[in-house]
Amino acid sequence: MTYNFDPDKWYDDELSIIQAKQKKGEIPLEKYDLAVSELDQKFADMWERLDGTYVIERNAGDKRYCGK
Numbered sequence: 232m233t234y235n236f237d238p239d240k241w242y243d244d245e246l247s248i249i250q251a252k253q254k255k256g257e258i259p260l261e262k263y264d265l266a267v268s269e270l271d272q273k274f275a276d277m278w279e280r281l282d283g284t285y286v287i288e289r290n291a292g293d294k295r296y297c298g299k
Contacts, residue, residue: 238281242274 249270253263 238274238277241277242270245270 246267249258249263249266252258253260258266
């Protein structure tokens with residue numbers, strides 16, 4: 232299955248929403264800073280889950296890396 236998910240675009244979109252809310256006065260600066268910090272953490276966590284080498288196990292203990 233193929234996904235066309237772009238983490239960088241997701242981050243930019245989410246940040247834009249937070250910035251727009253702060254600019255409109257919907258959230259105070261303190262909550263803005265917290266929201267951006269939480270977004271940064273979600274982004275880092277996402278990359279940690281996405282970034283890695285796919286491993287196919289053929290036999291117990293015999294791991295081969297795709298594309299290498």
